[in-house]
Amino acid sequence: MLRRRFCSSLGATLAVTASPTLASADDGPLVGPIQLVGSRVVMPVSIGNAGTFLFAIDTGGAFSLIREDLARQLSLPDGGTLNVGVGGVTGFRNTFVISDASFAGIIRQRNILLVGVGPHVLGDRIAGALASGILATVFSELDFDALQWRVWPTGRPKLEGFTRLDSTITRPEGGRWSPFMTASGVVNGTRLRFLLDTGGLSLVRLNHHTARTLGLWSDDRPFAPARNGARIIRLEKMEFAGYTFEGLLALLLPDNQVVDISDGLIGLPLLRCFNLACDPVQRVLWTRRNSLSPGPFTYALSGLAVTQAGEAARVTAVGKGSPGEQAGIHPGDTILSPPPQALQQALNGPPGATISLTIGRDSGQSSATLTLRAYL
Template structure:
């Protein structure tokens, strides 16, 4: 049975908070965790929260972020106290200025309250779902002992510290620490092995792919050249990277108690500039295969394999990446080993039909097995290319 069909939607979580009401802070004992519900939808982890007594709002949980975020219009509506300005950056390589506001109190999942919470105000329309009010950063996991039970959609927070060990395996090489001299919350790190090579990775529930390597690590991996790939845009806080990345398959992955064959890995172009001093990110599709716990005192992460099954990273089954040059729809990349390469489509070919970029993108990103046709121009000459979309990686 598909596990995802058994889970509540993020809207159901909000309705549950409305019906549940808030548990006053301090009613739980030291040895008892506070529990809240979460869901995974659209390859993101969602919780509901009330801000300064507001109606329930949906938040994305991103353990790769050092700061919380809130839509500016919501901060204005709630009349949150302005604290100053800040800036954010990410894989896009650029920084953006933000405002900083403070909420008197947030109540997460109807169960856990935290006072005097800071948010960066940021235009969440840039790559975030419309119903996301904001984003919670890593501090909710790295300031207190917590458990994420992915199989049951339960988040346990131990306000006064956990008694005893979590279940599973303690990752001896894990750490909970600040990123260099950057401000914000501490984040979680662990070492994995891809094809026998070690990589120091951030544990990032906000990353929608299973594995993501930054430029220097991508170059060191030997995975960027010489094998089938699907072109992929790379974006996040800091905008979009200048060069396309690649989605490939490695031969094997080892992380704690988990061993996977032929995992998907997203690679940044080695020619890009990296802002980070670690190698990459472990994303939500891989994290969710475990029940994960943080042990804040010694700064360690625990993993216990759950019953959820691995899912494939999404990639375009045509192998094409399209963009605009003036009014022309241009082929910007053709994946090695892809149906588009087999059909003879080349970089800088112009797509004449479909004539609207969104229509063309929808056509080339259909399901495997679908036959499609594109009308192209190359050096002023028209031709038609037919291809069958395929799971070619």
């Protein structure tokens, strides 16, 4: 096969590493540890006799990942190449086979194919990522209060205090990729469909068409420029799983990015507020509000997006209402100093920091001073 076999075969070949008596829903679930590490939720994965590594749980991923340098260090067998997209970049990538792995000490799986990625894709301390099959193959729960992953291999528990979401667990045609989980949410009074993505770093992300339809993509509305032409704005109100969140920051995709399986996604910084249970038989999701608050999601307080242009930087976007706009900087301006690397660091500085810039235009050079502040 040209992909890992985890999500399609786990239910058939699942082996429990704990006592078999725990496999009954009446006797209780299998329980393994999870952690919140930075912007990721992770579990320990033991790879044969090579050691135990932290893998992110990525319910938005169609396939599982491993750091390519680690795969080669462990001499994992080559699984061929696969043309896939990771982090918005599509191309042929090497794959690797793990012949025997244990997930959180409770689930064992053989012959897993993972896509190799660079060392900076997943962040420090994270060795790989497990796609949605880790949750959607058998009945399971992520408990962010207790930091536990619970699995019922042969039964279904009583879900006390949980709310059934207007949701679907969808298996792609042909079963080649992992299932994706979608649920409804309401943004500023409009009901939308969201991909639930524990690997998503944003609180809420909206596709470009959705953002325009809701009037959120507007040059008259305060926004912070983000990577690759995206924008960050502040929502008035977001309703999800029976709870209302006011003033969340949302990432808006630019018009050159198309995502057609939903209107947007809800990422881990918001999902972590709920214990999440997956019922693969009924193909629905259940949630229960826990004690956690939404995780952090930030933006550059300068309101400027720049790209390097030789020894200078070219301004590509200026956020409405930002210190950059207040200082009279416009898209197309050239920032002659500070140099690009120092400039990029300064533009992402803390509130109250000041930046002195030398601006170049056809009309000549000028100076500008920015004082960084929260403006959304």
